[in-house]
Amino acid sequence: MPDRGRGCDAEPLFVFPVARGPSAAAPGTDVVAPTSLGDAGTVSTETRGQAELRALLRGLPGVDRVGAEARAARLAARSVKAAAKARAVDLAISMVDLTTLEGADTPGRVRALCAKALRPDPGQPDVPSVAAVCVYPDLVGAAADALAGGGVGVASVATAFPAGRAPLAAKLADVGAALAAGATEIDMVIDRGAFLAGDYLKVHEEIRAVRAACGAAHLKVILETGELGTYDDVRRAAWLAMDAGADFVKTSTGKVAPAATPPVVLVLLEAVRDYRAATGRAVGVKAAGGIRTTKDALRYLVLAAETAGRDWLTPDRFRFGASALLNDLLMQRRTLATGVYSGPDRVAQD
Amino acid sequence: MDVFEYAPAPESRDAVRLRASYGLFVGGEFTGGGGAPFTTVEPATGEPLAEVATADAADVDRAVAAARAAQTAVWGPMPGRERAKYLFRIARILQERSRELAVLETIDNGKPIRESRDVDVPLAAAHFFYHAGWADKLGHAGFGPDPRPLGVAAQVIPWNFPLLMLAWKVAPALACGNTVVLKPAETTPLTALLFADVCRQADLPPGVVNIVTGGPGTGRALVAHDGVDKVAFTGSTEVGREIARTVAGTRKRLTLELGGKGANLVFADAALDEAVEGVVDGAFFNQGHVCCAGSRLLVQESIADEFVERVKARMATLRVGDPLDKNTDVGAVNSAAQLARVTDLAAAGEREGAERWSPPCALPEHGFWFAPTLFTGVAGAHRIAREEVFGPVLSVLTFRTPAEAVAKANDTSYGLSAGIWSEKGSRTLWVAERLRAGVVWANTFNRFDPAAPFGGYKESGHGREGGRHGLAAYLDV
Incomplete structure (x- = not known):
């Protein structure tokens, strides 16, 4: 066949004037032009007022539900095959936060999971390690011991996960305990009740307090989008979390359905893209809950590449919160390498 | 880190069997044409795809006569519920052969397979399903208890959505009891000719759908033919004006769907x-x-x-x-x-x-x-x-x-x-x-549905296609 074009797939280049930002269109928001969010690459340390936050969040452009879902569905039709698929599977493995968040979790269970995190498939030594292991705070010590020196992060849910219904002091104690036991990443939940009641300031201050407590640890803020109800509120919650200092915005706890969905992740990716354009700071996205298959994972990678840009395709900026996903990725990897589907008995069930 | 580059994911060309040459479809048979054959080209490569017959005035005459005979003897008198069965059958075959149709449309037209697969072919089938539903309910469409068909419809369609525009024209015409002579665009005749095969597969009575291929001369001969009761055209405003002049002062009904600057x-x-x-x-x-x-x-x-x-x-x-x-x-x-x-x-x-x-x-x-x-x-x-x-x-x-x-x-x-x-x-x-x-x-754009009438104001033409309003173009109302 004669030669054909490779296509206009150049990197999206956002060059918004910083003084305008995505809220420039809406009336009443010019008092909180994103220049006041702080200098490029740093987080604002100013305290915001309730009115200021409301103006910021309500000045964000809306999300049209039908259009957002259609866009996500269209990107789901992208075909990732052959060499591209092999690269994407390895990339996805390196983005997994291997998670166990059960009442029945034990140190033994966590150690087994950590072994798998370090060497996901002993039969394939070139499989990359996952990004992190994610556990409850009281099991952080077991995880930190098992993972020591392996380059895999220790993430802990904290702040009265999953409901977040506890006094701030208790939440901070939760965070402090996890950090003291060796957590390098904190996955906090926001107070959805306060957010839905319009008390954006309370949510903002809680995130700022946890941010301060985290020190050098990585902070992921769980929005629990399944409880927010609208994409408009998903976008607002993402901006609120980013403004308060989140390193990552995360869809879900995994305890509420629906958890991560492609349109929700699309809206989050648009938010981090616009936030970087306005402030210069890049925030990551973590899709968590309900992602079980390689096909699903690749669709999220396509969403990230075509929405936020290819520089989001790194474990520093995109993560999967999942447990079952890893085994499917490993099975697909074996299939790609050998041409034969090997079945679930070939991968560890931990 | 590796750049996330999609590997090529080509749809297989084997889904369709291209022939070296194609004829006209008249009276249920593929026949040669009197004019000099023309070549249809693959836009993505500039390479020739196939040779296609050109219908001259005599071929157009034959096609109109076949359509008239079928309309008078078979299709016109047939009860609506029987016509509906044929339309449902065509719709289902379009779905069954969707991959073949999509690949052929993409090769002949140049449009991405994603669009021919996800838009053109499914919508074409939807138009047949929708109008199949109307065929036995025309008395309830608001045009009187027993609206009559017009007779033989001459339909000239453009190259931008070859199969879909065929469906927009053929489905309502057939549902209302008309027979058709359709001329596809010179650069995109192939899916119309594959549709002719679909008609045969559906056992559609001979002469109900006739397809004449060719250039502007064929179109002119068809539009000007005395035996035609209705002219439907989608294409440029310039050609639309010429057709309006040709049809002016005759008994022929006319609908035009022309250009736009949305x-x-x-x-x-x-x-x-x-x-x-x-x-x-x-x-x-x-x-x-x-x-x-x-x-x-x-x-x-x-x-x-x-x-x-x-x-x-x-x-x-x-x-x-x-x-x-x-x-x-x-x-x-x-x-x-x-x-x-x-x-x-x-x-x-x-x-x-x-x-x-x-x-x-x-x-x-x-x-x-x-x-x-x-x-x-x-x-x-x-x-x-x-x-x-x-x-x-x-x-x-x-x-x-x-x-x-x-x-x-x-x-x-x-x-x-x-x-x-x-x-x-x-x-x-x-x-x-x-x-x-x-x-x-x-808050949306380019959203089409067979139940929604489509058509223009001013120099974008007159008449509506789709929905209840679209039926008026093919009924004697």
Whole structure:
């Protein structure tokens, strides 16, 4: 066949004037032009007022539900095959936060999971390690011991996960305990009740307090989008979390359905893209809950590449919160390498 | 880290068996043509695909006679519920053979397989399903208890949606009891001829659907033929005028679906990400070869700079190239002639002072290609703001108030489509009432449904296709 074009797939280049930002269109928001969010690459340390936050969040452009879902569905039709698929599977493995968040979790269970995190498939030594292991705070010590020196992060849910219904002091104690036991990443939940009641300031201050407590640890803020109800509120919650200092915005706890969905992740990716354009700071996205298959994972990678840009395709900026996903990725990897589907008995069930 | 580059994912050409030459479909048989055969070319490569017969006046005569005989003896007298069975059968076969039809459409037309697979073929089947449902309910369509068909319909269709435009024309005509002689466009005859095979597979009585291929001469002979009761045309305003002159003073009924210069109106309170998506889709869907394309972007001045940056960023992610690749967003321009026209109008835009921009984009060396192009600083008097480009070219204009948006949107000799992007319902309704366009979309664009009538104001033509209103074009009412 004669030669054909490779296509206009150049990197999206956002060059918004910083003084305008995505809220420039809406009336009443010019008092909180994103220049006041702080200098490029740093987080604002100013305290915001309730009115200021409301103006910021309500000045964000809306999300049209039908259009957002259609866009996500269209990107789901992208075909990732052959060499591209092999690269994407390895990339996805390196983005997994291997998670166990059960009442029945034990140190033994966590150690087994950590072994798998370090060497996901002993039969394939070139499989990359996952990004992190994610556990409850009281099991952080077991995880930190098992993972020591392996380059895999220790993430802990904290702040009265999953409901977040506890006094701030208790939440901070939760965070402090996890950090003291060796957590390098904190996955906090926001107070959805306060957010839905319009008390954006309370949510903002809680995130700022946890941010301060985290020190050098990585902070992921769980929005629990399944409880927010609208994409408009998903976008607002993402901006609120980013403004308060989140390193990552995360869809879900995994305890509420629906958890991560492609349109929700699309809206989050648009938010981090616009936030970087306005402030210069890049925030990551973590899709968590309900992602079980390689096909699903690749669709999220396509969403990230075509929405936020290819520089989001790194474990520093995109993560999967999942447990079952890893085994499917490993099975697909074996299939790609050998041409034969090997079945679930070939991968560890931990 | 590896760059995330999609590997080529081409749809297989083996889905379709191309023949070296194709004939006319008259009276249920494939026959030769009296005129000199012509060659249809694959736009993506410029290579010839097949030789196709040209119908001369005698062939057109034969086709009209076959259609008349079938209408009088078989199709006209047949009860609606029996006609419906044939239409349902055709619809199902279109679905069953969808892959074959989609691949052939993409090869012959140049449009991406994603669109022929997800839009053209499913919608074509939907039109047959929808009109099959009407065939036995015409007495309840609001045209009296027993509306009669017109007789023989001459239908001339364009090259931008070859199979879909065939469905828009053939399905309602057949549902209402007419028989048809259809002339597909010279550059895209192949799916119509495959449709002829579908008709045979469905055991459609001979003569109910006849297909004559050829150039403008064939079209003229068909439209001017005495034995034709109805002329339906979709295509350029220029040819539409010629047809109107030919048909004037005869008994023939006429519907015309012609050009357009659709506007997308983006207000400052719009859902911006979805508006960007709709604007880009409105302008570059099917390489802009869409009569209702949103080829003018009217954006509120207070957000214009930011919005145009977002549109550019989205355009940079459009994947232009091999139409058979499942990841391609924008395919090839349909013909050398159309490429010359688009190139000429874009050059005129630059000469008149508008600023031209295209994303960095490697186009294939062979075939007919045009990079997605955006013009800013466009004034209402520029040619690119007034003439239908019918290619992947978007002109950006700005407005200050809703009243000015309406005035600018209506400042065109066409009136086919418009889109309104706003999160404020009352404003959307206020604007929609004032737009002189046959189709007004709100917070979406290029959305088609067989139940929704489609057609134009002013020089975009008259008559409606689809829905209950579309039936009027094929009934003696």
